[in-house]
Amino acid sequence: MAPANKPKAPASAASAAAFPQLIPEPQLVNRFAGAVQSPGEVKLSVNVPGFADDRTCAAFCGLAGTGKYSVQAEVSEDFAPQEVPEDALDEAYQLDIMSEGAVLTARTATGIRWGLTTLADVLKAIPAHGSIPAARILDWPTLKxxxxxxxxxxxxxxxxxxxxxxxxxxxxxxxxxxxxxxxxxxxxxxxxxxxxxxxxxxxxxxxxxxxxxxxxxxxxxxxxxxxxxxxxxxxxxxxxxxxxxxxxxxxxxxxxxxxxxxxxxxxxxxxxxxxxxxxxxxxxxxxxxxxxxxxxxxxxxxxxxxxxxxxxxxxxxxxxxxxxxxxxxxxxxxxxxxxxxxxxxxxxxxxxxxxxxxxxxxxxxxxxxxxxxxxxxxxxxxxxxxxxxxxxxxxxxxxxxxxxxxxxxxxxxxxxxxxxxxxxxxxxxxxxxxxxxxxxxxxxxxxxxxxxxxxxxxxxxxxxxxxxxxxxxxxxxxxxxxxxxxxxxxxxxxxxxxxxxADADVVEAIRWLDATERERLLQVLSYYTYTYEQADKPWPRPYPEEPVVNTADRAAEIAFMARAGARARCLLEGRSDEIARNLIVEAVRLQAHGAMFTVLIEMWNAIAAGSVEPADARVYAPRVQEALDLVIETMVLIERNKPAYLIPSYMRDMSVLHEFLVQLTGDLGEVIEGKRQWSDVRFSVAKNIAQREADF
Ligand SMILES: [Zn+2]
The missing domain is CATH 3.20.20.80 (Glycosidases)
Known part of the structure; x- marks a missing residue:
């Protein structure tokens, strides 16, 4: 985007050719001759009660350009373009977006509503010093x-x-x-x-x-x-x-x-x-x-x-x-x-x-x-x-x-x-x-x-x-x-x-996260799965011991999870938009699970093979600390970035990982000091923070 202080330049051929992408995709868009530049303000004239309210006008706030743009919106009982299926007419609209203003027609107030939504999306997508082609949108929903x-x-x-x-x-x-x-x-x-x-x-x-x-x-x-x-x-x-x-x-x-x-x-x-x-x-x-x-x-x-x-x-x-x-x-x-x-x-x-x-x-x-x-x-x-x-x-x-x-x-x-x-x-x-x-x-x-x-x-x-x-x-x-x-x-x-x-980086970040999901591995690792009572299992379920046992032969996939989470995190870091702020929590949470289970599985397998010495705890301790740091980072990001109503349930499950890793750090310290045998290192927390009130 051009700096704000740059003088207004004529639209390039490329920008004039581009009509903004919209979600959802309109059914029909016909481009006209003429260019539409970004206005600074929209003057609404709507013949439907309740539509010229603050909320409708607010949809047009934050436009990039200057000057006024007039919008004439009208309900017409006769509105019935032949392209629109009969049963979709009640939500259909026709929107002419021209240089000097827009004209919106629909059979019902609902059609007007969706037309105004589209217009706000289009006008907001015009760059401050660019333009888009004039166009007629004829639009209706496939599903009622x-x-x-x-x-x-x-x-x-x-x-x-x-x-x-x-x-x-x-x-x-x-x-x-x-x-x-x-x-x-x-x-x-x-x-x-x-x-x-x-x-x-x-x-x-x-x-x-x-x-x-x-x-x-x-x-x-x-x-x-x-x-x-x-x-x-x-x-x-x-x-x-x-x-x-x-x-x-x-x-x-x-x-x-x-x-x-x-x-x-x-x-x-x-x-x-x-x-x-x-x-x-x-x-x-x-x-x-x-x-x-x-x-x-x-x-x-x-x-x-x-x-x-x-x-x-x-x-x-x-x-x-x-x-x-x-x-x-x-x-x-x-x-x-x-x-x-x-x-x-x-x-x-x-x-x-x-x-x-x-x-x-x-x-x-x-x-x-x-x-x-x-x-x-x-x-x-x-x-x-x-x-x-x-x-x-x-x-x-x-x-x-x-x-x-x-x-x-x-x-x-x-x-x-x-x-x-x-x-x-x-x-x-x-x-x-x-x-x-x-x-x-x-x-x-x-x-x-x-x-x-x-x-x-x-x-x-x-x-x-x-x-x-x-x-x-x-x-x-x-x-x-x-x-x-x-x-x-x-x-x-x-x-x-x-x-x-967003942009291509955010899509790539999502693709890294998605790449770890194919085998439903995170479902096996995450604490939530073990919050449920299951007939043939002890209750409360030993966590993370149960998933460690179940994934002891999947170290490579779990290590990939840590790397994919780290990669997604790099792509999302430093962004302040709501989507990225919420996604980075997912990236770091994935990375934390990957890092934690990677070191746990190595320890578990080494203990089972009887191939560990007390001094080995000095090698594992910093890696456990790394996993704990990632868990804490996840929790800090949850508290800062997620909507308030999601924070308690997000934090509850992560707190179990936190509580366990703090316990493990203590156990490893005792192994180093010769006060605890490797075979006595605990892989679960009895009555963990999430289940403490339960009367088992
Ligand atoms: Zn009965």
């Missing part, structure tokens, strides 16, 4: 529903109202129009504190006793002390769901609830055992529901109606995701339920919930595919079920959400066409496990959007939490859901992404 689902998990459970609003803005800036928020979900495994992993994000009427509090403890290098928080999710405690929905509506983003309805369900059965699934002896289990119990049906339908009537309906939202995933075969087996097959219980209960929601005003009821297509050993989305939905008058209200998270391909039973004409969404993963490790999913996004396109899905809503280090994945989802062709295959999109959001 484009968004993400925020799982109740580490991070979302600490988000405040402003964080949720910022997320809505992040989606709207990418023309994504859907944000799912989990209100209730549990994992049927004991984790950190020895209890089941459960979250409730909105209070249940008449049941104030049902809640789940968490404690997170970590070591803060910046403060030089342990930190601890005990909390209920702000979303639950302040009952924020309605405010988030209302804010979403004002930004063109429909915020919808996801509520687990049968599986992923331990908290409610714990508080109300008579609702729980029973075994053959009629004893309540710690999970699931007995759907033969009329009181349970009354409770669930009443609760869902409350969610709809309190939060959704007043805001004009009519979509409800009842999940129904991963029940497996763990259904109630009480005397009543045992009279029915699992398939019949599943179908009866699902139809009952759909009918009830539709009867109170919900228009779209979403269910996951897997319980219907996988866990009962066959595809139960059969003709008989379709006929039943038609007979009940709800066939058109049902959407099947088809999920698969692999980077390589979909799963055999994840095909929207197998829904026999039921409406479909596809669900890739955009960001998960971020609290514990680098976990790239942009290829999964491309795979699933291609599947959705091929098999007629109407929406894409990724499985996710939010972390700015995963912006590439969110942008890939925005790209392929708005315009399936996008800029081309995912590798080409990565290059484009670099140009739009």
């Amino acid at each position: 529903t484009r968004g993400i689902f925020m799982e109740n998990k580490w991070g979302p459970d600490l988000m405040e109202l402003d964080d949720w609003k910022a997320l809505v803005d992040f989606l709207a800036a990418r023309k994504m129009n859907n944000l799912g928020i989990s209100l209730y979900g549990c994992w049927d495994r004991r984790q950190y504190d020895g209890r089941f992993t459960e979250w409730l994000m909105a209070p249940i009427p008449d049941h104030p006793e049902i809640k789940r509090e968490w404690t997170i403890r970590w070591y803060s290098p910046e403060k030089g002390a342990e930190q601890q928080i005990t909390y209920l999710p702000p979303m639950f405690e302040k009952d924020l769901f309605g405010e988030i929905i209302a804010y979403g509506q004002s930004r063109g983003v429909e915020v919808i609830p996801y509520v687990n309805s049968l599986g992923h369900n331990t908290l409610i059965p714990e508080f109300i055992p008579e609702f729980a699934a029973k075994n053959e002896a009629g004893e309540p289990q710690h999970f699931g529901y007995c759907t033969s119990n009329p009181d349970l049906i009354k409770f669930v339908t009443g609760w869902y109606q409350h969610i709809y009537e309190k939060y959704l309906k007043p805001n004009g939202v009519h979509t409800f995701h009842i999940q129904m995933d991963e029940v497996g075969q763990d259904f109630c087996r009480c005397a009543e339920c045992s009279k029915m097959s699992l398939e019949q219980i599943l179908k009866d209960y699902t139809v009952l919930l759909i009918k009830h929601l539709v009867s109170v005003g919900v228009q779209n009821v979403v269910i996951y595919n897997d319980q219907f297509t996988r866990h009962l050993g066959k595809n139960t989305l059969d003709e008989a079920f379709m006929q039943r939905l038609r007979d009940e008058g709800v066939f058109e209200n049902v959407i099947v959400d088809w999920w698969a998270y692999r980077n390589e391909c979909t799963l055999p039973d994840v095909h929207p066409k197998d829904g026999l004409g039921l409406r479909a969404w596809v669900k890739p993963m955009t960001c998960y496990y971020n609290w514990s490790r680098w976990d790239p999913r942009q290829r999964n996004v491309a795979v699933m959007l291609e599947l959705g396109h091929r098999e007629g899905a109407e929406g894409a809503a990724s499985y996710s939490v939010f972390d700015p280090a995963w912006t590439l994945e969110f942008d890939a989802l925005a790209e392929y859901s708005w315009n399936f062709r996008g800029v081309g295959p995912i590798q080409r999109f990565e290059d484009k992404w670099g140009q739009v959001r």
Whole structure:
């Protein structure tokens, strides 16, 4: 970029030829004669109420040039260009970007919103002393529903109202129009504190006793002390769901609830055992529901109606995701339920919930595919079920959400066409496990959007939490859901992404991080995997001993991890933008794991071979110190660079590495002094900092 004090020069042929790259890629861009230079200020004239507000104008702040640029935006009921598919007209827009000003036309306020978003992106991309060709953009989305689902998990459970609003803005800036928020979900495994992993994000009427509090403890290098928080999710405690929905509506983003309805369900059965699934002896289990119990049906339908009537309906939202995933075969087996097959219980209960929601005003009821297509050993989305939905008058209200998270391909039973004409969404993963490790999913996004396109899905809503280090994945989802062709295959999109959001160095850094992920090695090494109770393993799990034993023959791959992390870090160092600041944490965290496990495996193998002398501890000690320094660097970067709601969970897991390496440093000192045998060097911390409150 030219220095600011340089006199204004005519646009070069190269800059005049270049129209800015945009995410998502517009459908049609026709270049005109004439050049558009960067304005300094935009004068908006919009005939839609609520659009000339501060937030809309703020989108045009920070323009590089000088002078005013007039924007005429108008809703016209007659807007129907022949290129635009009929069912995409409500979000379509036409934008003429000319030298002196722009004209924007759309059929609805939504079209105006997306057109203004595009215009702001274009104007901001014009260099201060350059220009772009005049152009007409005619644009519309490929998919009607484009968004993400925020799982109740580490991070979302600490988000405040402003964080949720910022997320809505992040989606709207990418023309994504859907944000799912989990209100209730549990994992049927004991984790950190020895209890089941459960979250409730909105209070249940008449049941104030049902809640789940968490404690997170970590070591803060910046403060030089342990930190601890005990909390209920702000979303639950302040009952924020309605405010988030209302804010979403004002930004063109429909915020919808996801509520687990049968599986992923331990908290409610714990508080109300008579609702729980029973075994053959009629004893309540710690999970699931007995759907033969009329009181349970009354409770669930009443609760869902409350969610709809309190939060959704007043805001004009009519979509409800009842999940129904991963029940497996763990259904109630009480005397009543045992009279029915699992398939019949599943179908009866699902139809009952759909009918009830539709009867109170919900228009779209979403269910996951897997319980219907996988866990009962066959595809139960059969003709008989379709006929039943038609007979009940709800066939058109049902959407099947088809999920698969692999980077390589979909799963055999994840095909929207197998829904026999039921409406479909596809669900890739955009960001998960971020609290514990680098976990790239942009290829999964491309795979699933291609599947959705091929098999007629109407929406894409990724499985996710939010972390700015995963912006590439969110942008890939925005790209392929708005315009399936996008800029081309995912590798080409990565290059484009670099140009739009960052530069080639950042893309190269991501590729170094991604290169370590192929064998899922970081999943094996990172502490998070060992926070779970596992039937055939000791509890608490010995960490890092368990992964050291499991990877003792993978030293070369682990050493590569350290080098790749170091390389990515070099490419990201010194940058101040949000993406790079979040990515460098990932780079150093990877490097720290690589360095730590490299030296641990060497020591472990040497001890096992009986080939170590006390003096060898002098050789290992500085390398352990190096790994500890990297762990501390990671922790300092987390505290400085990550959003506040991610810091406790990120720090908790790293604190376990820290605590262990400090212990190991002490053990090695004792070996040097002859006070400890090599065979007594400890490879795990009993009751480590993350699990200390657990009552094992
Ligand atoms: Zn039962």
